[in-house]
Amino acid sequence: MKNQSRQGKMWLLSGVVLIFMFTAFGLLAAGAFAAEKTTITVLSSDDFAAFRKAAIPDFEKANPDIKVNLISVGYDQLHDKIVTALAGGATGFDVIDVDEIWTAEFVEAGFLADVTDRVTAEMKKGIVPAGMNILTYQNRFWGLPMFVDTKFFYYNNDLLAKAGFKxxxxxxxxxxxxSKKLQEKKLVKYATIWGWGQHEGLICDVVSIFPAFGGRFIEPNGKFVVNNPDNVRALQFMVDLLYKYKAADPASITADDRSMLNSFIAGDVAFGLNWSFAWGIIDDPSQSKVAGKVRLALMPGEKKKSASGAGSMGLGIASGSRRKDAAWKFIAFLAERQQQKNQAINYGALPIWQSLYTDPEVQKKHPALAEMSSQLKYAVSRPRLTWYSEFSRVLQLEVHNALTQNKSPKQALDDAQKEIERLAKKYGNK
Amino acid sequence: MEQFKGTRFKRSDWGELRWILPFVLPAFALIALVILYPFGLAMYYSLTDYNLMRPLSRSFVGLGNYLEILRSGYFWDSLWKTTYFTLLSVGLEFVLGLWAAVFLNKKFRGRGFLRALIILPWALPTVVNGMMWQWIFDANYGALNGLLSQLGFIKHYVIWLGEPFMALNSVIVADVWKNFSFIALLLLAGLQTIPAELYEAATMDGASGWRRFWKVTFPLLKPSILVALVLRTIEAFKVFDIIYMMTKGGPADGTQVLSFYIYRESFQFLHLGFGAALSFMVSVGILILAVVYIKGLYTEVEY
Incomplete structure (x- = not known):
């Protein structure tokens, strides 16, 4: 008798729990249907995330039925975050930030939606080719560039003047x-610091220095020539900067383009390579001790007049997204002339529209447009390979082996050549 | 389990079971879903050339991945670094931890405060610890260089994380600082279970302090030592987060331990099949370590 009543109570309890659960689910479902707004989720790099966030209210005003949820991560985490989020066709993100070196990989992996039909004739005509190219693969478009960028040569004019250089x-x-003169006069301990830790940033500097010495990685016929004599000479130069001329801070080996910027804005060094976003920080007196003293010059050359590593990025639609139309609206909105103008003037980026380079307002208000756009002519892209991550990993390791004096530059690049040839064979030279 | 042996399942047990099963099954299903299924799937992937970049062209390669691993220079290099990291960090942590535990087991003023303090490094998240030591080791602005040069030990700043072998040792220092306190805690707990009479008897018999430690403390502490060493060795063998924070595997692969190599293969290059095979190799390594410890150290303790 007692047992029976206990069972009865259990049934009652289970019933109550079930009813509660169904109600909860029902309410949830009803809530989802009641909201007519489409919410798109954007995964962005921290670079220029401030501009993108600031543009959201304007976009939502123009498109009251769309809500934008923007998530930003540091560049170093971005690739892994995208890959883990999109593997297996997950639909968590609608818009993703794509570095030019990832386009081939992402398209092959099926992460990006083909947007060829959405790109207008005006975009094809008006956007600078250096920008439009970054999200073009196999003659199809996979997104729109958001800014054009390369490595730039920043120098502290104040220190240079003190050393007697005009x-x-x-x-x-x-x-x-x-550099030697600056150090002899004790104006700086080291003339420069590089972001030469073992990461992608190192390769961006490598493609700024190797081509200046006449070097290259791939011949026009597709053959890899990683260990060609010009590259070896250039790498020897990089090693010599650290150990022979002692013109670069030895801490370069652990730095990235953010930590080298810290030394630069503290006024500890006279020269430094960085992207366009750095200008906004260097020229901001609240963050920088050298605001107003820094200028931008063409990257030094050697055999060639100048060379600088390209690093433009753009936005594409995740292939698994169920809100592709809304996603494209947001991308196209950020690419509009007015927004690009705003991004150039207030955030220091180089705009994607050809016409904005001659726009009087941009010319007047962008701090270094003339210098930056003249550098664009000498931009050098990193190799476009579906297995670029692995290519880069081998090069990073071997360049680092030379920079830490584990190997001679020749030996390091010979080893890189061997490993890269093996990879190329494995992936069918694609 | 012993006491259940021989009891037959009776009809009356069914009534009880009928109520227990619905409560147990969801938990069991959950465990199967989050542990057994991924485990089986990973084992299957390790036998394929699954590459997220080419998800459609997945084919069965048998033991091909495992053979490629054994032929790979990166694997042996990172295995050696992982072994070095594990031996040195766990060794130092054990010595420091044992010393701290014995010290904190003595009666003195301020002991409670010190005992609370020693938890601190261990309570710090590894990521925070990694960032903190990255700053301490920073070549230009780091506290360590500042301290050493002010004390006159070094003339030029040392690039702690800029030379491959030095970087590995620097990461070990950061790891030891954080984890010796974990061993100290475990051993302190073990020390407190040793009855004071044993020491009294030993003293009575004329045993010196050193002898008391070796003949009384150490044998009775063995179970705690075993637990501490097994846990720390396994953790050290799969170390990842502190490396990711401090050096990202550099310079020149100087700190590329096995877990970092797996991360590179799986998440940077998207070689899921190869990455899965690597993970199983590491699991086997950890299993061997655990067995060695248990065989070597496990003894029944009787007071």
Whole structure:
């Protein structure tokens, strides 16, 4: 008798729990249907995330039926975050931030939606080719560029003047000369610091220095020539900067383009390579001790007049997204002339529209448009390979082996060549 | 389990079971879903050339991944680094931890405060610890260089994380600082279970302090030592987060331990099949370590 009543109570309890659960689910479902707004989720790099966030209210005003949820992560985490989120066709993100070196990989993996039909004739005509190219693969479009960027050569004019130099170095040999003088006069302990930790940033500097010495990685016929004599000479130069001329802070080996920027804005070094976003920080007196003293010059050359590693990025639609139309609206909105103008003037980015480079307002208000756009002519892209991550990993390791004096530059690049040839064979030279 | 042996399942047990099963099954299903299923799937992937970049062209390669691992220079290099990291960090943590535990087991003023303090490094999240030591080791602005040069030990700043072998040792220092306190805690708990009479008897018999430690403390502490060493060795063998925070595997692969190699293969290059095979190799390594410890150290303790 007692047992029976206990069972009865259990049934009652289970019933109550079930009813509660169904009600909860029902309410949830009803809530989802009641909201007519489409919410799109954007995964963005921290670079220029401030601009994108600031643009959201304007976009939502123009498109009252769309809500934008923007998530930003540091560049170093971005690739892994995208890959883990999109593997297996997950639909968590609608818009993703794509670095130019990932386009081939992401398209092959099926992460990006083909947007060829959405790109307008005006975009095809008006956007600078250096920008439009970054999300083009196999003659199809996979997104829109958001800014054009390369590595730029920043110098502290104040220090240079004190050392008696009127112009910044035009060749890497001059760079060493000026560095020595700056250090002899005790104006700086080290003339420069590089972001040469073992990461992608190192390769961006490598493609700024190797081509200046006449180097390249791939011949026009597709053959890899990682260990060609010009590359070896360039790498020897990088090693010499650290150990022979002692013109670069030895801490370069652990730095990235953010930590080298900290030394630069503290006024500890006279020269430094960085992206366009750095200008906004260097020229901001609340963050930088050298605001107003820094200028931008063409990257030094050697055999060639100048070279600088390209690093443009753009936005694409995740192939698994169920809100592709809304996602495209947001991308197209950020690419509009007015927004691009705003991004250039207030955030220091280089705009994607050809016409904005001659726009009087942009010319007047962008701090370094003329210098930056003249550098664009010498931009060098990193190799476009579906297995770029692995290519880069081998190069990072071997360049680092040379920079830490584990191997001679020749030995390091010979080893890189061997490993890269093996990978190329494995992936069918694609 | 012993006491259940021989009891037959009786009809009257069914009534009880009928109520127990519905409560147990969801938990069991959950465990199967989050542990057994991924485990089986990973084992299957390890036998394929699954590459997220080419998800459609997945084919069965048998033991191909495992053979490629054994031929890979990266694998042996990172295995050696992981072994070095594990031996040195766990060794130092054990010595420091044992010393701290014995010290904190003595009666003195301020003991409670010190005992609370020693939890601190362990309570710190590894990521925070990694960032903190990255700053301490920073070549230009780091506290360590500042301290050493002010004390006159070094003339030039040392690039702690800039030379491959030095970087590995620097990460070990950061790891030891954080984890010796974990061993100290475990051993302190073990020390407190040793009855005071044993020491009294030993003293009575004329045993010196050193002898008391070796003949009384150490044998009775063995179970705690075993637990501490097994846990720390396994953790050290799969170390990842502190490396990711401090060096990202660099410089020149100087700190590329096994877990970091797996991360690179799986999440940077998207070689899921190869990555899964690597993970199983590491699991086997950890299993061997655990067995060695248990065989070597496990003894029944009787007071």
């Amino acid at each position: 112009t910044p170095p035009q060749t890497w040999a001059e760079f060493v000369e000026q």
